[in-house]
Amino acid sequence: MIALSTPVFVAMATLVSTALSAASAPTAADVIETTRLEWLSLPPVWVLVLVILPALVLVCRWLYLAEPSGGRARWLPAVLRGALLSLVLLFLFHPVHSRQRVRVERPVAALLLDDSASLREHDLADLASELGLPREAERRAVVAAALERPLAELSQDYELLLYSFGSSLRALGGLDDLAAADGETRLGDALAALAAEARGRELTQVVLVTDGRVNAGRDPLAALASLATRQVPVSVVGVGDPEVPRDVRIADVTAPEVALAGDTVTLEVSVAARGYGGDVAQLSVTHAETHEQLARVDVVLPGDPGSSEVAQQLVRVSFVPEIEGDVDLALELTHMPGEADDVNNSARHLLRVEPGRINVLYVEGYPRYEFRFLRDSLLRVENMQVQFLLLSASEDYIQDSSAGVDPLQRLPTGLEYLLEHYHVIILGDVHPQDLGPEHEQFMADVKGFVEAGGGFLMIAGERWSPREYDGTDIADILPVIIGEYEQEQGNVWDAGQAFRPRLARPRDPHEIVSLKPDVDANQQLWEGEGGLAPMTWYYPVAKVRSTA
Structure with a gap:
């Protein structure tokens, strides 16, 4: 795994371009048409030279000597009979005039983009600024911006198969479709699924863009065997910081969209943590407009202390809305000591509170x-x-x-x-x-x-x-x-x-x-x-x- 900086961004675009251009093939789907004359029953050359041609000369000589008249009158019938005999031999060789049209397809390349939840992290601030994005932009936004130009250029010369993977391999309509929502990263399963899906097609290259974290599925090296037997090169572009930062975040919020005034509303909040296992954080729910605190709970963060793996747990927090109308709920996890980025410590949810009957x-x-x-x-x-x-x-x-x-x-x-x-x-x-x-x-x-x-x-x-x-x-x-x-x-x-x-x-x-x-x-x-x-x-x- 490598850290993306400005030079690395250029290298990433260059790597994708050069990796795909390594396959030599026409740059467009051209149609080549050829015509030729073929002899389906033509004997071997030695038979033609040593047997048929001498026999034809002897026959012509015999026809010439057999002609009773002399001089020029003897040559004309002999030549005509020899030409007729030669024509018969040519027809016996079954001449065929064939026309062949060959369509040359563009080379096929596959691009696999990591779409797991870890692509929501905010650890590429410098590169995001270079690309014109906010410094707090998520990894998925940075990857999409970095690949936009090289993919547009390469799609003119190559047939690109665009996929995302997390818990499974999925066809991707475009870079904007990256959701970074999967809780699992099954890289090995994704490579095996790609090999199965591309069976019967000539893959020239596979480019893999990932942060390198695999937490489920088969061994990626074992899954590469099916591509290796077909001699398909696989290039890897690393995304993220090699020094995994400590982090806590609100991974997901499940809550009703409508509630009744005076009724209990329960929010199910998925809290993810890395490197803070056993520490206590506070999860608060406030009214975003009035800043009134509606609920607060202490959360014992999941995982092992100092671990680089992300652990998640479900936290339920309840409150009773008293005011009818739309309530903009702001959920906030306290900033932890040593946490480099707290942008992902908050989330919003809109709740409609109806009359309490x-x-x-x-x-x-x-x-x-x-x-x-x-x-x-x-x-x-x-x-x-x-x-x-x-x-x-x-x-x-x-x-x-x-x-x-x-x-x-x-x-x-x-x-x-x-x-x-x-x-x-x-x-x-x-x-x-x-x-x-x-x-x-x-x-x-x-x-x-x-x-x-x-x-x-x-x-x-x-x-x-x-x-x-x-x-x-x-x-x-x-x-x-x-x-x-x-x-x-x-x-x-x-x-x-x-x-x-x-x-x-x-x-x-x-x-x-x-x-x-x-x-x-x-x-x-x-x-x-x-x-x-x-x-x-x-x-x-x-x-x-x-x-x-």
Whole structure:
């Protein structure tokens, strides 16, 4: 790995140019046309000289002597007969007039650009200035600017195959498409994939632009064997500082785009560190306009002290927005001692805070315990406006609803109506056909509602849900694969016995099961004797969906 400076920038452009120009070939895709006369049955030269030509002379001599007339009159018939015989011999040699057109293609070269997350670092300040970029420009921007001119020149004479690689090899439309987002650098896999993809084509050169950090996949040297057997040269251009700087950064932020006033908002922040393992940094969330601090947590930085490898960990930070409207969130990691660059210590996220009322539609098949419990509970929540629809009720039954909310008389339909009037839809133990003659359209609308950002909850029941929804649009939005009922029922452990669920990740629980901010107290609430009441029934499913 080399450090790019101004001279190295010139060397990099020169290296790419000279490496690709090493293959001698026409500079354009020319068409060359040739014509020639071929003899398909022409005998070897010695047969023609030693056998056929002497035989032809003897025949002509015999024809001449056999002519009864003398003088000039004897020569003319002999010459004519000899010419005719020669013509017959020429036809026996099968003369063919052929025309050949040859298209000469431009030489093919491949350029592989590292697109891993390490290309977001800011360690090429001097070179960035020389290229007219801000000194804090990321590596990917510097690489794109440095290669722009030589690639434009070389593309006139060569067919360039442009790829990026990180976790996989991808065709690249242009230098501006570099994202530097992959958490893995599988250089060996990328070289093997290039060799497989270019099979059958004559590669003249491979140029590899990388910072040299490989953290996954096969050995790059082993992957080069397939290119070496084809005698394809590989030139490497190093990017970055050989003295790996210590650094902390906010690698990624996952957060909702819309929240309700008074509701808890949880941000999932991926914090990356190199050389600060075990040190403590502060992660703060502030309102970018008012500078009001909304949340702050201490982060024990991941990795080993002094290590040159980048380590990441997920940090959750929560706050409660009180003001409606657009909130520009500013996330900031404290500057660490010895950190050369703190530009990547911050991130922004725009959050839309809507009025703090949640509109809920709850559809249930019959008045089971779960329905009665949730009805009484939801009606007491002040910031919820709930409409209930009990399908087994008689026609003159007045459906329950929150105070000031009109009771339902029928099942609401239409995707636009659902999106306009509800934030969450709860579906209880309901047979799909009990939803009415347009039940398939309703299920399709619920799927569209979820895909547009709405919330959906299915409460399993012993009669219909979720068993009868297998293969429907509702099954597509469930976080589990339903599976065959009879088969899964046989996997039930201690059927009918009370049990307490165990958290899959007690030290890093999903926000759905995070009922208390303290992880130990939260685990005790779910699993301990003095916590939540034990469960007595559950619906067995095949497995959790991979996207859940």
